[in-house]
Amino acid sequence: MELSLHLGGLQSYEGDAIVVGVFSDGDLTAVAQAVDGLCGGAIGRLRGGAFRAALGEVFSLPLAGSSAPVALAVGLGPRAGFSHARAKKAAALAARHAKQMRLGRVGLAPLEPADAPSGGWALEATLIGAALGGYGFDRFQKEKGQGPHTLSLICAEADAPQGRAALAAAQAITAGVQAARDLVNTPPNEKTPEKLVATLQAMALEEGLDCRVIGRDELAGMGAGGILAVGRGSAHPPAIVVLRHDGGAGPWHGYLGKGMTFDSGGIDLKTAPGMLWMKSDMSGAAAVVGAMLSIHRLGVKGRFVGVLSIAENMTGADAFRPSDVLQMLSGTTVEVSDTDAEGRLVLADGLELLRREQVADIIDLATLTGAVVIALGKERAGLFSNDDAHAEQVLAAGARAAERYWRLPLDEEHSESLKSPTADMKSTGGRDGGASKAAAFLRHFAQDTPWVHLDIAGTAFEEEGGPLGHGATGFGVETLVRFAQGG
Ligand code: BES
Numbered sequence: 001m002e003l004s005l006h007l008g009g010l011q012s013y014e015g016d017a018i019v020v021g022v023f024s025d026g027d028l029t030a031v032a033q034a035v036d037g038l039c040g041g042a043i044g045r046l047r048g049g050a051f052r053a054a055l056g057e058v059f060s061l062p063l064a065g066s067s068a069p070v071a072l073a074v075g076l077g078p079r080a081g082f083s084h085a086r087a088k089k090a091a092a093l094a095a096r097h098a099k100q101m102r103l104g105r106v107g108l109a110p111l112e113p114a115d116a117p118s119g120g121w122a123l124e125a126t127l128i129g130a131a132l133g134g135y136g137f138d139r140f141q142k143e144k145g146q147g148p149h150t151l152s153l154i155c156a157e158a159d160a161p162q163g164r165a166a167l168a169a170a171q172a173i174t175a176g177v178q179a180a181r182d183l184v185n186t187p188p189n190e191k192t193p194e195k196l197v198a199t200l201q202a203m204a205l206e207e208g209l210d211c212r213v214i215g216r217d218e219l220a221g222m223g224a225g226g227i228l229a230v231g232r233g234s235a236h237p238p239a240i241v242v243l244r245h246d247g248g249a250g251p252w253h254g255y256l257g258k259g260m261t262f263d264s265g266g267i268d269l270k271t272a273p274g275m276l277w278m279k280s281d282m283s284g285a286a287a288v289v290g291a292m293l294s295i296h297r298l299g300v301k302g303r304f305v306g307v308l309s310i311a312e313n314m315t316g317a318d319a320f321r322p323s324d325v326l327q328m329l330s331g332t333t334v335e336v337s338d339t340d341a342e343g344r345l346v347l348a349d350g351l352e353l354l355r356r357e358q359v360a361d362i363i364d365l366a367t368l369t370g371a372v373v374i375a376l377g378k379e380r381a382g383l384f385s386n387d388d389a390h391a392e393q394v395l396a397a398g399a400r401a402a403e404r405y406w407r408l409p410l411d412e413e414h415s416e417s418l419k420s421p422t423a424d425m426k427s428t429g430g431r432d433g434g435a436s437k438a439a440a441f442l443r444h445f446a447q448d449t450p451w452v453h454l455d456i457a458g459t460a461f462e463e464e465g466g467p468l469g470h471g472a473t474g475f476g477v478e479t480l481v482r483f484a485q486g487g
């Protein structure tokens, strides 16, 4: 999907449709009035009736006197409280509608500055949202989806500088989000650890991103007992991939992602329905890859190192067992209490690797627990931290990205639940408060490095069409990009 700029008026835009935002109250905005004029006043007549202009509601109308045949009026909800988050959601739903209508070239008519009640024009959010909503994954289908292939921001000549800036940022960010979604949507037989590593190496080479692969033998030499144990039941050996963007001076910031290419649960096997979506168990790693790609394309000033802990959790003859004791990279010994709690083991070694890099702070992303889905649902990810200032920065980045988080507790009792009679600690502490207990396990390995853990188990994928459609959402990519831009 290509994002572009159309300089000039509505009438001169040649495509299949024009998307225009409509508030549910007050006068039509200037641009909505212009589109309304081209469809005989239908928007004004129908608004409040057949078209209520609720946030994300889409109404299609024939357009006359324009070189695009269809107008897609998308509701922005009430003027009060309009935000870039609402612009992003409305644009996503409009683009999804365009995809269902098989419209290939879609123009986006943004609000005039005078009509944007708060937060500027939200040009960037509109473009990013539309790209998110128009996304589809048809690599394995003979019949390709007929969704939008070109999304053009319609922009008056006078506003060209703002339009160009928004376009450049949106192109870089959506490239990262789409890369992450493609990786997550890829079936697990096509992204075994070796294949995923090869894909990442090729991508890094193409992008000019520094990439180092720590293979199984090197991990063994280092004593990375967590990730090695998790990978042992699979015919496909684990690896850690390290991506770097060096944008000048200052300390390095660490990003870490859980990259389970498939999570069967291991010897503590999951149920069939519980296993269905476990190709998405590398969504944390995919988000880090996408963010590193975007950050690099944006040329962000700052130094970022992305660590991806990649393995497949299977049940092979040499699989690790419940009650095995592992010596982790940090030296801590861990008694395995459940082989399905594998994510924390691969992340623990990743955290230690980042500590050795002496990073200033760490953000990890992981589809870590079912418990966080029960606690927060599918709209918000859980946020845990050992450092309030770092947590606030990540929350602020999330707000700029219109990705929602909710900070959850991390108490001493959560750590106490991980006491083992046999080893320094055990890997799980019981079902209740499971997301916090998993975070407490990670906190042990983050030690005193300012660290934020984002549990994205609920937000990483949609089983049935949400605003972003079916499958991977790319959740977290934009948060990491905004964090990088702000820090
Ligand atoms: N990958 C799963 C978590 C998950 C569940 C992600 C649902 C997405 C949707 C993780 O590895 C896991 O199995 N966690 C266990 C931990 C338990 C054994 C302590 C869980 O949540 O049940």
Ligand code: MN
Binding pocket: 263, 265, 339, 340, 341, 342, 343
């Ligand atoms: Mn698991």
Ligand code: ZN
Binding pocket: 260, 263, 281, 340, 342, 343, 367, 368
């Ligand atoms: Zn898992």
